[in-house]
Each structure stands twice: as structure tokens, then as C-alpha cells.
Amino acid sequence: MIYFNLIVILPLLNILYHLDLGTKTHNLPAMFGDVKFQQNEGFCAFIRKELGLEGSEEDMQDICTGTDRYCMYKTGPVLSINHGMGIPSISIMLHELIKLLYYAKCYDVTIIRIGTSGGIGIEPGSIVITDTAVDSFFKPQFEQIILDTVVTQNTELDKELAEELLKCSKEVPDFPTLIGHTMCTYDFYEGQGRLDGALCSFSNEKKLDYLQRAYKTGIRNIEMESSVFAAMCGLCGLKAAVVCVTLLNRLECDQINLPREVLLEYQQHPQKLISIFIKKRLGRYNPK
Amino acid sequence: MIYFNLIVILPLLNILYHLDLGTKTHNLPAMFGDVKFQQNEGFCAFIRKELGLEGSEEDMQDICTGTDRYCMYKTGPVLSINHGMGIPSISIMLHELIKLLYYAKCYDVTIIRIGTSGGIGIEPGSIVITDTAVDSFFKPQFEQIILDTVVTQNTELDKELAEELLKCSKEVPDFPTLIGHTMCTYDFYEGQGRLDGALCSFSNEKKLDYLQRAYKTGIRNIEMESSVFAAMCGLCGLKAAVVCVTLLNRLECDQINLPREVLLEYQQHPQKLISIFIKKRLGRYNPK
Numbered sequence: 001m002i003y004f005n006l007i008v009i010l011p012l013l014n015i016l017y018h019l020d021l022g023t024k025t026h027n028l029p030a031m032f033g034d035v036k037f038q039q040n041e042g043f044c045a046f047i048r049k050e051l052g053l054e055g056s057e058e059d060m061q062d063i064c065t066g067t068d069r070y071c072m073y074k075t076g077p078v079l080s081i082n083h084g085m086g087i088p089s090i091s092i093m094l095h096e097l098i099k100l101l102y103y104a105k106c107y108d109v110t111i112i113r114i115g116t117s118g119g120i121g122i123e124p125g126s127i128v129i130t131d132t133a134v135d136s137f138f139k140p141q142f143e144q145i146i147l148d149t150v151v152t153q154n155t156e157l158d159k160e161l162a163e164e165l166l167k168c169s170k171e172v173p174d175f176p177t178l179i180g181h182t183m184c185t186y187d188f189y190e191g192q193g194r195l196d197g198a199l200c201s202f203s204n205e206k207k208l209d210y211l212q213r214a215y216k217t218g219i220r221n222i223e224m225e226s227s228v229f230a231a232m233c234g235l236c237g238l239k240a241a242v243v244c245v246t247l248l249n250r251l252e253c254d255q256i257n258l259p260r261e262v263l264l265e266y267q268q269h270p271q272k273l274i275s276i277f278i279k280k281r282l283g284r285y286n287p288k
Numbered sequence: 289m290i291y292f293n294l295i296v297i298l299p300l301l302n303i304l305y306h307l308d309l310g311t312k313t314h315n316l317p318a319m320f321g322d323v324k325f326q327q328n329e330g331f332c333a334f335i336r337k338e339l340g341l342e343g344s345e346e347d348m349q350d351i352c353t354g355t356d357r358y359c360m361y362k363t364g365p366v367l368s369i370n371h372g373m374g375i376p377s378i379s380i381m382l383h384e385l386i387k388l389l390y391y392a393k394c395y396d397v398t399i400i401r402i403g404t405s406g407g408i409g410i411e412p413g414s415i416v417i418t419d420t421a422v423d424s425f426f427k428p429q430f431e432q433i434i435l436d437t438v439v440t441q442n443t444e445l446d447k448e449l450a451e452e453l454l455k456c457s458k459e460v461p462d463f464p465t466l467i468g469h470t471m472c473t474y475d476f477y478e479g480q481g482r483l484d485g486a487l488c489s490f491s492n493e494k495k496l497d498y499l500q501r502a503y504k505t506g507i508r509n510i511e512m513e514s515s516v517f518a519a520m521c522g523l524c525g526l527k528a529a530v531v532c533v534t535l536l537n538r539l540e541c542d543q544i545n546l547p548r549e550v551l552l553e554y555q556q557h558p559q560k561l562i563s564i565f566i567k568k569r570l571g572r573y574n575p576k
Contacts, residue, residue, distance in 0.1 A: 082356075186376050
């Protein structure tokens with residue numbers, strides 16, 4: 001059940017500008033009413049095959065045709081959207097997605113962000129399921145600026161969902177999966193302690209000290225979207241998870257210099273895990 | 289001349305991960321050495337026609353082929369890249385673009401962000417050339433978190449370049465152009481005082497009070513990238529400008545509900561202005 005507990009009144013007519021959808025121009029309940037799972041990266045082709053869904057080619061057409069900001073695909077009860085990079089980009093998508101789910105009268109939706117991240121002290125290729133997103137100061141919170149006031153929001157994710165995902169990971173023993181804190185930053189370079197950006201104002205020692213302190217607080221990976229995702233889903237009563245693969249160990253290097261085929265293989269780890277999770281939920285899981 | 293005044297040492301080998309380019313895999317000086325202008329949105333087809341460049345179809349091929357994060361096009365001395373939405377997304381692109389310009393041995397580069405924005409107290413369709421980017425508290429600064437320290441950076445843009453662009457606008461009298469402050473926010477909905485997001489925790493009165501206070505400090509439009517753009521270009525000695533069209537007057541409404549053809553026409557206003565600017569700089573401007 002979605003509790004839109006902070007939405008007081010949503011008007012009957014509403015334009016979801018960045019998705020190029022609207023209540024006046026599209027029949028949202030007909031288009032989306034059966035959605036039960038929602039992921040944030042191009043995933044539909046994979047899950048369609050995994051679920052053995054014979055749907056028409058229409059399933060694979062981008063729903064947000066009139067914009068290049070986001071792409072959206074729907075296959076059966078799975079909706080898949082990319083969210084761009086960074087807190088502002090995912091927050092725009094989430095506002096409009098949550099409005100879409102509301103107008104489409106969806107209920108009991110599970111929302112999962114899958115993506116890539118930098119690991120801290122763990123083997124590249126590992127999956128981190130986030131229990132709590134923390135900020136650059138290791139605090140479990142998201143600071144949202146509303147008008148000119150800073151409002152602090154909770155960034156804990158759904159514990160049961162995280163445990164359910166960890167349980168699914170036992171079925172894919174070819175890469176390690178763990179639950180840990182995820183640090184969410186506004187910047188990929190200096191903000192994550194990288195020395196290899198166009199600008200750098202600190203030493204390798206300072207960087208390592210920072211990352212080691214992060215590790216000690218329980219942080220196992222760093223990415224750029226989890227805090228606002230956890231905060232907004234929490235406020236709207238959506239069950240949410242963040243499942244990211246790590247592409248490198250930041251205690252060892254800054255540059256992502258894996259061969260393309262290894263990168264592509266790593267990027268499939270979250271998809272493999274989520275596919276088992278969805279199949280189990282739908283009662284279609286047949287272990288080989 | 290680019291002064292990479294904060295880059296102490298850039299290694300000989302470097303991977304520009306999000307652009308899918310690298311010093312080892314690409315001959316960057318040959319590919320980019322002649323770049324003099326750089327814009328951040330799909331613009332190359334337009335300027336190619338405007339400059340009468342007869343280049344091959346190759347000119348119109350995306351240079352960042354191996355990634356869907358960014359697209360990059362080059363036509364003559366003009367490089368055009370999209371930057372996604374929000375400060376984190378444009379900052380990743382800028383780090384890698386600045387490294388690219390460095391490795392390609394480009395000099396005397398002018399960098400312009402063109403885009404859309406919400407206007408405050410001005411007619412939709414107007415162009416705002418930013419003199420200074422300000423934050424949600426109307427302060428002319430960008431707060432960059434480096435490791436766990438907040439560093440305050442200057443967000444003034446190049447005055448002469450802004451005046452030169454304003455002068456060019458006299459040649460396109462079909463829409464108003466002005467110089468003003470631009471507010472840069474981390475959020476499109478609550479962070480810009482919108483009432484129509486999935487979440488809203490303030491009244492219409494509070495919203496209007498906030499936007500009117502913004503207007504009184506000289507803010508004429510709101511977008512989501514200008515502050516980090518101004519800060520990074522300033523630190524690297526790049527001459528930079530922000531030229532955004534306004535799609536609505538935020539004192540009157542929140543939703544962008546213009547007909548598609550009007551939206552598309554408005555989005556061409558910055559392109560028209562920049563095209564005159566580039567033609568003048570290249571000595572190819574022939575007023576009709």
C-alpha cells in the first residue's frame with residue numbers, strides 16, 4: 001500500500017513535465033495500474049526474458065518518447081526508469097514517478113534503485129544492499145532545502161526488504177553480497193575523495209584517512225542518489241531498497257579502469273539478484 | 289588561454305570514465321585540439337547549418353559512443369555536450385571536459401551553458417544572461433563538500449562575456465534578453481518553491497513571499513546547474529557564461545503547460561543568440 005502521507009491534495013489535472021506525461025494527455029491508470037515493482041535503470045529487456053513474458057514489441061518502447069531526459073519501460077508488473085546522475089536528477093524523477101503511481105492508482109509498490117558505486121574495503125563486483133544512506137559527514141540524514149530552510153530527513157531504508165534481498169543473494173553465489181551503509185555525495189571527484197579530477201585540493205593521506213574513517217562507521221560503498229531516494233520513499237510510505245554493485249575498491253584506486261567486458265559483467269550483478277527477487281515474489285522462481 | 293591553476297599534476301594516462309574517452313584509447317589533441325567554443329546542450333546541428341560548415345556526416349556522430357550518460361558532438365571549433373540535470377551531473381561532465389581540453393591542448397576556450405529555467409517577474413520566452421549564480425539563500429556562492437569540509441567558492445561569471453552576449457542580443461529583437469542573477473537549486477519542486485510536486489510542506493503565501501524576496505535581490509531566473517558551473521570554470525580560468533530562456537513566470541504558476549511548439553520555439557532562443565555570438569567571433573556574421 002502506498003501512503004502518500006504528505007500529499008494533501010493532488011489536483012485532478014497534472015503535467016509530469018520531465019517524463020512528458022500528463023493526466024490530461026495520457027490514461028495513467030490503464031497504462032500503469034498493474035505496476036508492482038519499479039527499478040531505476042534499463043532493466044526491462046532482461047527481466048522480460050527472465051520472466052518469460054511474451055509481450056509485444058510495444059513493451060520495449062520508451063514511454064517517455066517526447067523527452068530525452070528520462071526513458072521508461074514497462075513489462076508486466078515491472079516498470080523500469082533511468083534516473084540520471086545525482087540527487088537533483090533522481091529527485092525530479094521520483095516526484096513525477098510518485099505522482100504517476102498515485103494517478104495510476106497503483107498500490108503495494110516496491111521500489112528498488114539498482115546501480116553502480118565505489119566500494120570501500122570490499123572486493124570489486126560485490127553487491128551492497130543499503131540499510132541506511134549517510135551524507136559526506138557520515139550522518140544518517142538528508143538535508144533538503146525547502147524555500148530558505150534546511151529540513152533534515154530520515155534516510156533509513158526498509159529493513160525487511162533488505163533482508164529479503166540478502167536471502168535471495170544466497171541463490172547467486174558467484175559474487176559476494178552484503179548489507180551496509182552507503183555514503184551519498186553531491187560530487188564524484190573531490191566529494192568522494194578522488195585525486196584524479198580536474199581539481200584536487202588534498203593529499204593522498206587525507207583521502208585515505210577520510211575513506212578509512214568512513215569504513216569504520218560501517219560505510220561499504222559510495223554513490224550519488226541513495227539519500228534523497230531513501231528520504232522521499234520513506235516520506236511517501238514506499239517500500240524501497242538500494243542495490244549497487246561496486247566497480248572498484250576506493251582504498252586501492254580512484255580510476256575505473258576495468259576491461260569493458262568485466263564492467264558489463266559487474267553491472268549485471270544487481271540485475272541478476274533483482275530478477276530472483278521478482279521471480280520469488282511472483283511465485284515463478286525455479287532454481288536450476 | 290586556459291589556466292588550470294588548481295591542477296598541480298595531471299598524469300599522462302587518464303580515463304574520462306563518464307565520457308567513455310581516455311588518453312590511452314583516444315588521440316585527444318587530434319580529436320579536440322581546435323575547439324574554441326563549448327556548449328552544453330544539443331546544438332551542433334543548428335550551428336553547423338548556421339556556420340555553413342560542409343563537414344561530413346561524422347561531425348554529427350556522438351563522440352561518447354560507449355556511454356548513454358552524455359552525448360558529445362563537435363563541428364568545426366564548436367564542441368557541444370549535454371550535461372544532465374542538476375549540480376552533480378554537470379560537475380562530473382565539467383571535471384572530465386576540463387581534463388579533455390587539457391589533454392587535447394586546447395587554449396582560449398569560451399564555455400557557455402545554454403538551457404531552460406523558470407523566470408521570476410519576467411515574460412516567458414525571455415533570455416537571462418547570468419552575472420552571478422546564487423544559492424537557495426540568495427548568497428553568491430557555491431558550497432562544495434571536500435572530504436568532510438565545506439569549502440565556499442565564488443560564483444561570479446565573466447562580466448565582459450556577459451556584456452558581449454547582451455550586445456549580440458540586440459540583433460535578435462524578437463525576444464527580450466537581460467542580465468540578472470540566477471538562483472541555482474538542488475531540487476526542482478520544493479527547493480524552487482513549487483506547490484505541485486509529490487511532496488509539499490508550505491503554503492502559496494510562503495512560496496510567493498520567497499520568490500518575491502528572490503526578485504528583490506536581483507534574481508531573474510531559477511535553474512539547477514549554474515553555481516557549480518561558475519565555480520569550476522572560475523577556478524580553472526575558463527571564460528564562462530550561462531544563457532537560459534525562461535519557460536514560465538514563477539510568480540504566476542508552477543507547471544510548464546505551454547503547447548509543445550511554443551516550448552520548442554522558446555528553447556531555440558538561446559541557440560539563436562549563441563549562433564550570432566559565434567559567427568561574430570569567427571568574423572562570419574552577415575546581418576540580413
